[in-house]
Amino acid sequence: MSADQRSMGGVGAAEPGGRESASRPMGIRPAFREIRKGVVVVWWAFFDWVAVVSWKALLLVSLFCLIIGAGILQLPTLTLLLIIGAFIVKVVAGGKRRADLTANEAMRRAETERLERTVVEARMEALQAQIEPHFLFNTLGSIDQLIQTDPPRASKMQQSLIRYLRSAMPQMRDGSRPTLGQQVGLCRAFLEIMAVRMEGRLQAAVIVPEGLKSAVFPSMMLQTLVENAIKHGLEPKPEGGLIEIAAEIVDGQLAVHVRDTGIGFLPKGDGGVGLANVRERLKALYHGRAELIIGVPPAGGTCATIRLPYEVASAPG
Amino acid sequence: MTASMHPAPAPTAVVADDERLMRDQIVARLKEAWPELLIVGEASNGREAIDLVRSLDPDIVFLDISMPGTDGIEAATALAGQAHVVFVTAHDEYAIRAFEQGAVDYVLKPADPARLALTCQRLRERLTQAPDPMHDLLAQLSQRLGATGLEPREYLRWVQASVGATLRMIPTSEILFFRAEDKYTRVQTQRFEALIRKPIKELIDELDPKEFWQIHRSTVVRVDAVEQVSRNLRGNQVVHVKGSDEKLEVSRSFNHLFKQM
Numbered sequence: 233m234s235a236d237q238r239s240m241g242g243v244g245a246a247e248p249g250g251r252e253s254a255s256r257p258m259g260i261r262p263a264f265r266e267i268r269k270g271v272v273v274v275w276w277a278f279f280d281w282v283a284v285v286s287w288k289a290l291l292l293v294s295l296f297c298l299i300i301g302a303g304i305l306q307l308p309t310l311t312l313l314l315i316i317g318a319f320i321v322k323v324v325a326g327g328k329r330r331a332d333l334t335a336n337e338a339m340r341r342a343e344t345e346r347l348e349r350t351v352v353e354a355r356m357e358a359l360q361a362q363i364e365p366h367f368l369f370n371t372l373g374s375i376d377q378l379i380q381t382d383p384p385r386a387s388k389m390q391q392s393l394i395r396y397l398r399s400a401m402p403q404m405r406d407g408s409r410p411t412l413g414q415q416v417g418l419c420r421a422f423l424e425i426m427a428v429r430m431e432g433r434l435q436a437a438v439i440v441p442e443g444l445k446s447a448v449f450p451s452m453m454l455q456t457l458v459e460n461a462i463k464h465g466l467e468p469k470p471e472g473g474l475i476e477i478a479a480e481i482v483d484g485q486l487a488v489h490v491r492d493t494g495i496g497f498l499p500k501g502d503g504g505v506g507l508a509n510v511r512e513r514l515k516a517l518y519h520g521r522a523e524l525i526i527g528v529p530p531a532g533g534t535c536a537t538i539r540l541p542y543e544v545a546s547a548p549g
Numbered sequence: 550m551t552a553s554m555h556p557a558p559a560p561t562a563v564v565a566d567d568e569r570l571m572r573d574q575i576v577a578r579l580k581e582a583w584p585e586l587l588i589v590g591e592a593s594n595g596r597e598a599i600d601l602v603r604s605l606d607p608d609i610v611f612l613d614i615s616m617p618g619t620d621g622i623e624a625a626t627a628l629a630g631q632a633h634v635v636f637v638t639a640h641d642e643y644a645i646r647a648f649e650q651g652a653v654d655y656v657l658k659p660a661d662p663a664r665l666a667l668t669c670q671r672l673r674e675r676l677t678q679a680p681d682p683m684h685d686l687l688a689q690l691s692q693r694l695g696a697t698g699l700e701p702r703e704y705l706r707w708v709q710a711s712v713g714a715t716l717r718m719i720p721t722s723e724i725l726f727f728r729a730e731d732k733y734t735r736v737q738t739q740r741f742e743a744l745i746r747k748p749i750k751e752l753i754d755e756l757d758p759k760e761f762w763q764i765h766r767s768t769v770v771r772v773d774a775v776e777q778v779s780r781n782l783r784g785n786q787v788v789h790v791k792g793s794d795e796k797l798e799v800s801r802s803f804n805h806l807f808k809q810m
Contacts, residue, residue: 366615373639373658376659380577428570429568429570467617468618469618470593497707498707499709508720511723525717526707526717528709528716529716
């Protein structure tokens, strides 16, 4: 940056004087027009430079010009005039010009950010809508089998599936802001289904205080953490394990944990698509006031935590 | 195999699926579709399936593709040529496309009785021949499903680092840069810094070269996090990173990285 400005300063400060005197002897019209154009360009470059340069740099360049102009070229009046002119330009137009440039830059950045956010939101919605076909077909298969062998259990499992689908399908969600209670309910339905399918291999615990269930919590994030814990943590483990959903208030923020005793996180695995999705949505929704932390408990397994501002949803009308 | 040389003993099969309900279903439907077939064993993962097939020597093995530990593809690879393999899968367009090339059969879960009857018909015809070792199919499948080490090099997607007293997994996409500091390497993100023990020299081999560039003996920066490159008073390139005030010097041997900028 500073190097650029310095070289620009050289052009701006040295040329106006030189060109002015060189333009006279030419006399031919097109050449004159060319030179005028050149002068205009140089003038605006000089103007821009004066407007954005720091006072200290301007002072230094002025001093330099004074030495060359007044001392070596013996043109003290012209040099002084030029310097005073520059300072007047700086005082009158500097602030406005600089504000213009900053505003332009800020607007450009805001526009890019807005576009980025729109794209992210659109992609998020597409991703959110995904219900794993694997999950659906396997669950339907299990229900099909239970209808033959244990109809009451088949019916219970089907009810869990209906509850799950109702909240997992985006078009089934109502417009109100999702609460932690709803999201935990959805995960409970999912865990009930998985517990039937995985039998003894999956144990689940939900430790969410009643008082926190009215807290605002974005849709399908907890679900992603739970699915991840089962898919990448517990399912690959032949003996299975425990999954626990817990919520608490930490430093005035809502913290929701999903812990599992699975095989732990693989640094090279690409099982992070769902998590990257959660992270991006948190960024878009809370602008840096929320985060997803993947912890590695000393005892093994994984602990995924979402922290976001604690806010109570208004009572449903 | 010896079984096919004896005059028509009852055909035998092993069924492997990690979910008992699905196993029960396959077994029940097989009983209807092929009453003479004897289910001699049931396995709940690929490892068990391999052991059972080796000890019981069945004619057929029904393998679920996604199972914990050793999955169905790996089990089939291990058992190549020892039994006729039928894959069982809930949903796998890749697998299905591969099966359509005709080497072995597959069953879609939940098993449709009519389709399963067709599978049994095919198996009856196939039992007189030796099991197909299916080398091509398996290689193709495992490549598509990413089951074995056939795919290109894998790079770090997460870095395990200590933040204060806790261990965390940090996605590489959140990391701005790595910097060598005494015995540790500092991991800088927009929100916090963390420490890892691995030196830069080892780390750089594990990071995706498209994602991270080494710009100095002690600095590795994520390319997407670079905001601009300028020169300092000594004429060295300096990298500015989005979301951090720290300026990272580029040593001369890495200058070529930013030539066009």
